[in-house]
Amino acid sequence: MSHDPNCLFCKIIQGQIPSKKVYEDDDILAFHDIHPWAPVHFLLIPKRHITSMAELQPSDAAVMGQMAVLVPRLMKELGVTNGFRTVINTGADGGQEVFHLHMHAIGGPRPWLKG
Ligand code: 5GP
Ligand code: ZN
Numbered sequence: 001m002s003h004d005p006n007c008l009f010c011k012i013i014q015g016q017i018p019s020k021k022v023y024e025d026d027d028i029l030a031f032h033d034i035h036p037w038a039p040v041h042f043l044l045i046p047k048r049h050i051t052s053m054a055e056l057q058p059s060d061a062a063v064m065g066q067m068a069v070l071v072p073r074l075m076k077e078l079g080v081t082n083g084f085r086t087v088i089n090t091g092a093d094g095g096q097e098v099f100h101l102h103m104h105a106i107g108g109p110r111p112w113l114k115g
Contacts, residue, residue, distance in 0.1 A: 004049045009100035013047050022074055027063050030074060030105075037115050039108025040078050044070060050101040053090040071105045080107035085115060 003010035011017040012031065019031035022042045033041040044067040050060060068086075075084050084107030089096040106115060 001047050002049055004100070007049055007100050008098055009043075009045050009102065010049050013045070022078070023070060028067055028070065030070065033104070036113070038106045038110075038112040040075065040080050040084070041104065041106045042074070042078075043102045043104060045100060045102045051099050052094075052096055052101055053088055056101075067103050071103070075105065075107050078107075082109070083107065087115070 001013075003014060008017065012019045013029055019029075021029065021031050023030040023044075027047055028044060029047060030042050030044045033043055046060070046063045046067070048063070050056065056064065071084070071086055084105060087104040087106070088102070089104075106112070
């Protein structure tokens, strides 16, 4: 698995920085966002370091699809029954702050802090 030693989320994957895990398999990690916008807010990341959506290759289609399919399953497990939002910020103008591709999964009863 290729990690970037300077990447925050690669450090989380490797257990160098703690996180509250929601789900993990060989290719994907999901963990609660440290600054949640809503009652439920977790991030899904590929374990392989991909900087952003702008760098996606055709060979990344499977892991992106697996992340998308996991969202409803994990939301259900976390008790979210009334809808959710998924967001992928890409690059500077897209508002991306951590440059390891991640999908925000946000849900739970409103009001939310953001979004
Ligand atoms: P972006 O703005 O890049 O789409 O989102 C980055 C997200 O990562 C933010 O929602 C931020 O709260 C979250 N985040 C940043 N640092 C950490 C951390 O150390 N642990 C966790 N769990 N989330 C983090
Ligand atoms: Zn990384």
